[in-house]
Amino acid sequence: MVQNSYPELNIPARVLLSTGPVNVHPRVYKAMQTPVVGYGEAVFIPIIDGIAAMLAEVFQTKESLTMALSATGSAGIEAGMASVLEPGDVAVIGNYGFFCERMIEMARRQGAEVITVDGEWAKPLDPAAMEAELKKHKSVKLVGMVHAETSTGVSQPLAEISRMAKEHGALMFVDAVTSFGGSEVAVDEWGIDYISSASQKCLSCPPGLAPVAVSQNALETMNNRSTSPSTWYLNIPQIADYWGKDHVYHHTVPISSLYALYEGLRVILDEGLGPRYERHQRNAAALRAGLEALGLSVISDENHRLAQITPVAVPEGVDEARVRARLANDYLIEISRGLGQFAGKIWRVGLMGEASTGANLLLLLSALEEILPKEGYEVPAGAGVAAASKALAGS
Ligand SMILES: Cc1ncc(COP(=O)(O)O)c(C=O)c1O
Structure with missing residues (x-):
């Protein structure tokens, strides 16, 4: 018998006090041993529907569509940007940390005219600076903010800036990669149109999924664009069709990771x-x-x-x-x-x-x-x- 020369996996169990991934809940590991079945099978659909419903509870939304993208946190943000922005659109984005810079770059790569509202690292952005910038522009497509800046450890209040975005007819975009599941994220109350997180932080699941919530307003904007989005895979309206009632095939979703998320959300709601x-x-x-x-x-x-x-x-x-x-x-x-x-x-x-x-x-x-x-x-x-x-x- 030919033996391969590659060593067996031998990774120590560690206490993960990093910025993520963090320790996976034992119930989540157990859920991942559930047999893989087809993404469209009747036995699997309740898992998808259950995840969507539990995400809505944690996002505190009755209005928005909720789903988990087969992608990490970065792709969750990029999917929203790519689905909404068209070349020449104006995006106004807060700039007060490393992940703000990432969001800014993502918007630029969609061909948007990106205006940054610059703050200081390790401090929250002053809403007055955002208001002053918004007043300078006739038409703003989106306002982007990072809720929990992992690079600086700052929690950014969002409700006031979201209200300003609405007053200027802009969609409110939020990176909640680090906040979701560990501190309040009130999508409906704060008026957020697109918000995205990741499975490997406060959800205590392995990396690889990006939970998102998309308002009806944001979805309408995505559906009514005049150019095709630059992405096929991360186009939110098509992904929403799989997460919606007809469960239309888009791509083969990562079944075991979704079992993990299902159980991770159950753990959160139990607590x-x-x-x-x-x-x-x-x-x-x-x-x-x-x-x-x-x-x-x-x-x-x-x-x-x-x-x-x-x-x-x-x-x-x-x-x-x-x-x-x-x-x-x-x-x-x-x-x-x-x-x-x-x-x-x-x-x-x-x-x-x-x-x-x-x-x-x-x-x-x-x-x-x-x-x-x-x-x-x-x-x-x-x-x-x-x-x-x-x-x-x-x-
Ligand atoms: C605030 C924030 N946004 C985005 C990301 C990117 O997420 P991912 O590494 O899962 O792509 C991270 C990752 O640490 C983050 O902390």
Whole structure:
């Protein structure tokens, strides 16, 4: 018998306190062992309908169509852009982090005239700056914003900017890759026309699916365009036909990933949206208390901190990559590096979905208490864990 020379898979189980993917819920892994069947079969259609209905609950929408694209978070945003924008359309997009820049570039590649409203990294965008820009333009097709800027750990309020978009006749586009499932996303109340997320963050599923919600208004705009969209695969109205009542074939959807999402959403609804969001807040506050007790500083705007991602300044003289490597190799904990203008300057600690637990954040703090002095940064021994434990106990 010929034996292949490739080693067996041998990946360690780690505590994923990075910006994603994060730890997958055991119920989700179990769901992925469900037998694969055809995408149009009567036994599979209830899974599709169930996902759409559960997404609508988590997106808090009764008005929008909900579905999960066979693609990662980036493609979720790009699908919306490519389906709506035609060459020469005006898109006004907030610019306050790495993923804002990505959205801006995506709109440009559709041939749109993209106007950026520039803010500061690690701070939210001032709605007055958006209003001032919108007033300069007669016709704006869309206003784009990132809800949870993973590169800076800032949560961007959306309702006021969405109201402005409506007043100017523009569609409101939102990247909710990091917020969805970990903090409130109220699509109908905030008046969002297109919003997109990803399966590997607060949903605690493997990467590969992009949940989206599309308003009737956005769908009408997509259907009434005068040019064909640049994309066939990511054209939202065609994908919506599979997720709609007739389940018209578009492409072979990733069956096992959809089982995972189905179960991931059931886990969320079992916990309850309110308790889940509170858990994310409580654990992030405890982590911050612990980090600050070690003399480390959290760089995001104090009043707009994201529970999902905590951005921490790397102390002077500490080799940031070596600390991450020690965490990964010696403690089996992953955290993330800084991106763009924050590269080399910060670490980003994620507490999302299944990974957002008191036990995980205490583990990280105790590991940092051991590693940082070895890397030349003295910390008061035990202070981080003590401060975080106190915060978790609510005292
Ligand atoms: C805010 C935000 N937008 C978009 C993306 C891109 O998602 P993906 O890597 O799944 O394509 C990410 C990924 O981290 C993100 O954090």
